[in-house]
Amino acid sequence: MAQKPSIPKGTRDFSPSEVNKRNYIFDVVKKHFQTYGFQPIETPSFENSETLMGKYGDEGDRLIFKILNSGDYLRKVDMELYASKNSTAMTPKISEKALRYDLTVPFARYVVMHQNDIQFPFKRYQIQPVWRADRPQKGRFREFFQCDADVVGSNSLLQEVELVQLYDAVFTDLKLDGVSIKLNNRKILAGIAEVIGERDKLIDFTVALDKLDKIGIEGVSKEMRAKGISDAAIEKAAPLFALSGSNLDQLSVLEKLLQSSSDGKKGVEELRFIVETLEEMGLQSAALKIDVTLARGLNYYTGAIFEVAAPDGVSMGSIGGGGRYDDLTGIFGLKDVSGVGISFGLDRIYLVLEELNLFPEAIDRSLQVLCVNFGEKEALSSLKLVSKMRSAGIKCDVYPSSAKMQKQMKYANNRNVPYVILIGEQELANNSFVVKDMLKGGQETYSLEKPEEFYKSL
């Protein structure tokens, strides 16, 4: 009995046109990764569970897809554990592998494992799918691609500057005008928490602050209070809620606010360097904006934090993000290697380009020329012509059967083929071929002796 075919929740099939468009984005991103000197690596789709677990917080652990052990996977579970029905305790017993959740942690693992073969600073890029057991929404999938570029082994803030330029270069090339690159620094957040006397509530404080544009000042205060942050502290942090003006204006406000925190001052200094350098360099189409409310969930960032927002008017979550993490490889035993990186959310960029109609028109042109098939002899002649054109790098084909003209023309039309070649009895007789321009409707005759007179201009 035939079963109804289906694919798992949050996954997708990609049709030819979609693959073409996705490849277009990949190619642009890859091109710029390479011009900035990044080298490609790839890592396995699944890792040992202990490599991933505990790296993304409790929420992250929940969203990691675990792979059931092969064979008799209940063998290692004793009766007591089984009876307890404690999934968290049982998971490591029945699952030792898990699907990659992002590209950064596997990269850190890679760096530590290959540290003797790597020239530092090491700039790597990686474009591969990742998996999250999240509940799907628009622009949110359970399988999606990340395009990451990271530098490890350099503390220089020039890396941050370059990464912002890289974002700008890619989005400019994609013709996606008006994206904003939001910039913050974890040290500033830490400094604020310190100054308001809530150092140990840093995470709760930043998570709440991150929601400012969504739930407003009152909502943020309410959430902070609920997390046990004192009214006095919230009062002290109030200037942050109303921060405005140019990047440099905001920096001076922050500088004053964070006088007494060495961490905070360091953060301001770093931000200032990045902002001033980029102002000197200039950006092509993106806008760089300091945003102290930018927190991002990942708990390994220690310095700069980036997030890219789609142009105004497009409802889409962030289309990229990243930051500096001073000690990611420390977890795997390699100390004092600083890293900084950015990520492009391919699937979301796709949706944004689609919404704004920014894909090049020619992207679906999978065939430039189609020869109509009039029968055995004529087709043979067409095939010879097609061979020549193929050698010249032209995408062309002969219709495989001598179906009705109408059907063949319709096929060419539906496939968006700009030129149709006709070689019938007449043409065969005088050694010529007719080229029909499907857009303009006219047609011209060429000699089979000199086919290049037609195709050299394609």
Next chain:
RNA sequence: GUGGUUGUAGCUCAGCUGGUUAGAGCGCUGGAUUGUGGUUCCAGAGGUCGCCGGUUCGAACCCGGUCUUCCACCCCA
């Protein structure tokens, strides 16, 4: 993980408080047109109404479960 939402032809969607053979547009196939597509006209094919169960004389419609879609939380690209 919590709350809500969606599912009818290949696609986009109608379908009345439950009532006989479930409709439209587009697309597809054939014809008008034996060497000309994108326009027109005519005809035709195509549906276990997401799936399983229940209520009912009778279910696309009501109820329960499940899967899926999208949305708000949570979190995130």
